[in-house]
Amino acid sequence: MKLIDAPTPIHKMDRLSQRLGGPELYIKRDDGIGAGQGGNKARKLEFLIAEALARGCDQLVTLGGPQSNHCRQTALYAARYGLRCSLVLRGEPPATKLGNLLIDELLGADLHFAGARSQADVVDDLMRDMYAKGNRPYFLPLGGSTGLGALGYVRAMEETLAQLREQELEMDTMVLASSSAGTQAGLALGAALFGFRGRVLGISIDASVQDLTTKVREIALEAASLLDYPVAHDALRIDINADYLGGGYAVVGALERDAIRTVAGTEGLLLDPVYTGRAMGGLFDLIGKHAFDREQRIMFWHTGGASALSAFVTGLV
Ligand SMILES: Cc1ncc(COP(=O)(O)O)c(C=O)c1O
Structure with a gap:
């Protein structure tokens, strides 16, 4: 099953590097992957939806924030494969549906706002109801x-290293x-598996270094066991910076706003307000603090x- 058009391109961002005074910056365009505005979830969904279909499931159920990209992409592929899709969203319904929420609705997803309840409880009730009606739901976690x-990002690392080899390029840091x-x-496991020697630096969006490291390790080990790859404990390098949590999840501040505007104005590329805007803002700050050599x-x-x-x-604005 192929949900994505890979390899996604790697572009050099000369104007942005110049603006920041180095290092050499590149961008891997997973925003353009697959249909429906792209994004990283398509690579994960390629495996998850294949499992849902193999199990004969007829509905997808997942959860997230009201602007969840994961929910939007799940709704998109559900429509494409003729599955019903239920999204359990945090909080109350907004007065106007904008952004991803508008897209979810256009895609025909059933939207359930959890309000004051826990999303997990709402999911449990929904699934119980579906089973009782004879449906076969497939649940996708956050x-x-x-x-x-x-595994989608293990494969993405393999894809990227092959592209870089072809272009005779070596990255110091991703x-x-x-x-x-x-x-x-996926990227950390892929780096161990395919011998990427540079850093894979995750800028945390909403968790402490310790919590995120634990989660990354757990998921990477689970993925390794699916591949039957006995990854050595110290072969998994998990590098996380949690200095840019700002005002909290999905709170857009000067860091995100400046990064989004700068990348848009120098490269004609749109980042997102919650994830890539914050991570790019963090990268700008690290560059400003000379955390990287100019020639890296x-x-x-x-x-x-x-x-x-x-x-x-x-x-x-
Ligand atoms: C645009 C975007 N970038 C990055 C992430 C982070 O990816 P992950 O949740 O796999 O850490 C997400 C989703 O949470 C996202 O929607």
Whole structure:
């Protein structure tokens, strides 16, 4: 089953490097992957939806924030494969559906706002109801971040290293936005498996270094066991910076706003307000603090999400 058009391109960002005074910056365009505005979840969903179909499931159930990119991409592939899709979203329904929420609705997903209840309880009730009606739901946890989903990013690391070899390029560091941990788990395992010697630096969006490291490790080990790959404990390098949590999850501040505007204005590329905007802002700050040599090469994983921009007008403008 192929949900994505890979390899996704790697572009050099000369104008941005110049603006920041080095290092050499590149961007891996996973924002353009697959259909429906792309993003990292497509690589995970390729494995998860294959499992759902193999099990004969007829509905997908998942959860997230109201602007979840994972929910939007799940709804998209559910529509494409003729599955029903139920999204359990945090909080109350907003007065106007913007950004990803608008897309979820256009895709025909059933939206359930949890309100004051825990999302897990709402999911349990929904699934029980579905089973009682004879349906066969498939549940995808937050961000599709399971060992199986992370295989999408093991494969992405293999793909990227092959591209870099072809272009006779070596990256010193790869930078990504890390939250539910599946993307970083896949990349860290892929780095161990395919011999990437540079750093894979996750900029945490909403968790402490310790919590995120534990999650990344757990998911990477689960993915390794699916591959029957006995990864040595010290072969998994998990590198996380949690200095850019700002005002909290999905709170857009100056860091995100400046990064989004700078990348848009120099490269004509749109980042997203919650993940890549924050991670790029963190990278700018690290560059400003001379955390990297000028001649180093850094590749930023654009994991998508710009489809949420219109829901963040207040923070962005
Ligand atoms: C655009 C975007 N970038 C990065 C991430 C982080 O990926 P992960 O949840 O696998 O850590 C997410 C999802 O959470 C996302 O939607």
